[in-house]
Amino acid sequence: MSKRPYKAVAFDVFGTLIEIKNSQSPYKKMMKWLKQQGRKPQPNDAAMIMSLDGNFETIASYFGYQLPAPLLAEMNNDLQNDLKHMHAFEDSIPTLIELKNLGYKLAICSNAATPYGERAQSILPPLDTYAWSFQVGANKPDPLIYQHFLTQMNCQPNEVFFIGDTQIADVDEPQKLGMSAKIIDRKNGESLLDVLQPLLKK
Structure with a gap:
């Protein structure tokens, strides 16, 4: 079996793993x-x-x-x-469990106000580390928030695959720091499997 290029996968949360229908803001x-x-x-x-x-x-x-x-x-x-009205997308929890079973470290890196982050964390299965903006005191695309989960997981940027739904925060900045990153387009029906296919091959 060939050596995997990545050790960890980092996820944005809202619009990537979780949706809020009819948010009252x-x-x-x-x-x-x-x-x-x-x-x-x-x-x-x-x-x-x-x-x-x-x-x-x-x-x-x-x-x-x-x-x-x-x-x-x-x-x-x-x-x-x-x-x-906060729910995980249908494929979120099964995909996180599958990645965990395949041996990947998993991180959350998300901008969120405290109650939203806490509720999201209770919906998703336990992951390896969390870089919530309200805990780190910095928001994406500030490099500090990405550095937080890299340090916690003891990973180099080139060992991490980042996925999210916002170009600057979830693709441009992670790539600038040396990670691989890909956008997910939930609005057009794209699934985590579509984006993470290379990583899910056993």
């Missing part, structure tokens, strides 16, 4: 309210939210505001709705 609601209060939106607002490990109140206070109780209740309701 509670964080967008909060940012809209902050704008109404006179706060000027900043280009890195979304990145900031996903790199802070905390609830709505914590994040609002970071921006210097206190959320009114009705808005907070509405956002928590939206959040519960999103978490309830």
Whole structure:
């Protein structure tokens, strides 16, 4: 049997392994309210939210505001709705199990607000390491978040195959760091098997 070119596979989560149907986007609601209060939106607002490990109140206070109780209740309701409608794509769990059985190390590398990441982690089978933006304190495509899982898995970039649904964060930056990377187009019916075929050959 020829030596495998990769030791590990790293995955983006949302749009790659998991989907949220009809997302209510509670964080967008909060940012809209902050704008109404006179706060000027900043280009890195979304990145900031996903790199802070905390609830709505914590994040609002970071921006210097206190959320009114009705808005907070509405956002928590939206959040519960999103978490309830979060599902793994049909092929995600079987493929992760198969890769694990074939001896690959598996990593998650994903931008997510805390509750979304925690819920996603509970849906998926246990993997070797996790580089969540809210835990690492950095978002893709910041090299820090990729370095986190490389260090945790004790892998060189050229030993890792990265898969995700966003060109810059999941293909361009991993390739720049020396990984192999491929986009998955779930909207057009592409499956993990389509993308990972070379790795799944026994």
